[in-house]
Amino acid sequence: MSQQETHQGKLPGAALLGRALHRIGMRGRGLVIAIPVLWLFLFFLVPFLVVAKISLSEAAIARPPYLPLWNWDDGFLNITLNFGNYLFLFDDPLYLSAYVESVKIAAVSTVITLLVGYPMAYLIARSAPDTRNILLMLVILPFWTSFLLRVYAWIGFLKGNGIINNILMKIGLIDEPLVMLQTDFAVYIGIVYTYLPFMILPLFANLVKLDQSYLEASADLGARPITTFFTVTLPLSASGIIAGCMLVFIPAVGEFVIPALLGGPDTLMIGRVLWNEFFSNRDWPIASAVAIVMLVVLVIPIMLLRKAQAAEAGAK
């Protein structure tokens, strides 16, 4: 009797549970989507809005060191938008020249990285599969060891009594040590060195897909290897080149560690300016305005990168 009761009681229970599960199942999809969307929305997108907001507020000696944008005063909502930070950025030649300098240093380093990286990527893509994997690993391995310590290693190389000067003086090429550390030259070396893997990997991914028969056809038609390279290989690897260049250029514009450790006091890069505004001057609104302008500068490179990456994905 009691068994029957439980049995009877179970049926609607099971149906209810099933329906509830079904409902959760229907919502499960949304729930799963919500995890990454909410996290990234809150911790990646919203912060930019906060930066934009604070770039329009006024600096103050307070905690936090800026005045609120709006306040409620006797039934009046007062909104104070302070564009002074932006006007200040365009007024003071320091900031403008820091932006120009950053873009210049990043662009030159990107070109050098491409010139070094392309032959390496080409060779890796053309080698036998076993060698290829070893060479690829050799490219990736430095990326896994500390970036900060690898930049630090260059101080020992470039110093006045550093390794390069010691070698050059020992073989009698120079009498006086060359000044290399704390110059723009050292910053170029640092950027090329650190970002070389970012250039090689997308180039490799592109070149390894290159159809050999195009090259053979070009050779059969009598083109010399150098002509084939410039008329066939190079145009076909365009999206790989753009992707690699943007992956180097974009972070290099905002680079802080490399100019701070290898550059001189007059190497003004915008990442360093932002850092100093924030940590030394404690001027958060100016630092925010610097960040917003930097983002605007980077919009076009970022769009180029997305386009190149989409082209690469489409070619697969």
Next chain:
Amino acid sequence: MGQQSRFLKIVALLGFVFLYAPIVSLVIFSFNESKLVTVWGGFSTKWYAELFRDPQILEAAWVSIKIALISATIAVVIGTVGSFVLIRFKKFRSKGLLSMMITAPLVMPEVIIGLSLLLLFVAMQGVIGWPGGRGMMTIIIAHSTFGAAYAAVVIQSRLVDMDLSIEEAAQDLGAKPVRVFFDVTLPVIAPALLSGWLLVFTLSLDDLVIASFVSGPGASTLPMVVFSKVRLGVSPDVNALATIIIGIVSLGIIAAALQISRSKKHGAER
């Protein structure tokens, strides 16, 4: 053609020398007796002893390892779910937004990520009273966020390559989507999860800029301590630290390579 390939080989060789010379020099001069990092003064391991006597470095290393362990785990969870949703789910409303948000941190300059997250934490503190001061917790959130982007790159490429028919077979046999994911998809993409986890772990251990922005007075990570030391000039105990890190990484990579070649052989035998 022969001339061309010789030219390529020389350029590539120089490129690899360029990549490895600084690393080799770090290791060599960590065993230098002299305090001058660039003049050889005889073999010594005293800088290692000094490193392990430095309480500031040891404490910072421990803080960094804890942060990296937790951040890598959170990043892989977000990265996996994000990748799975983007690649396996048909259209949904926030798809474009998610795809943008999960790739953008890869190229965003670190100073911008650091500043923007710090300002968010300060603003949240003012509005809802959380996260209640800055330190390990805020660094973990920051590292998980940019780490998720890196993890997603690794996991997405594995998901794209994966044979869909296995998942379909499980579905045809009546498995619910959740079971298909945990019993079929997850084991297949597990190696990608592991390499994504390791990648985020090393990136977190290495990050100076973002951690400096979002950290509070209580928490100094290893890169922060190293940076303040290095700013004052070269010091051999930093070389010793670098050598230890390089040693661990090389061992890990060699182990992974052996594992891969063994599983390949295994696959070939079958």
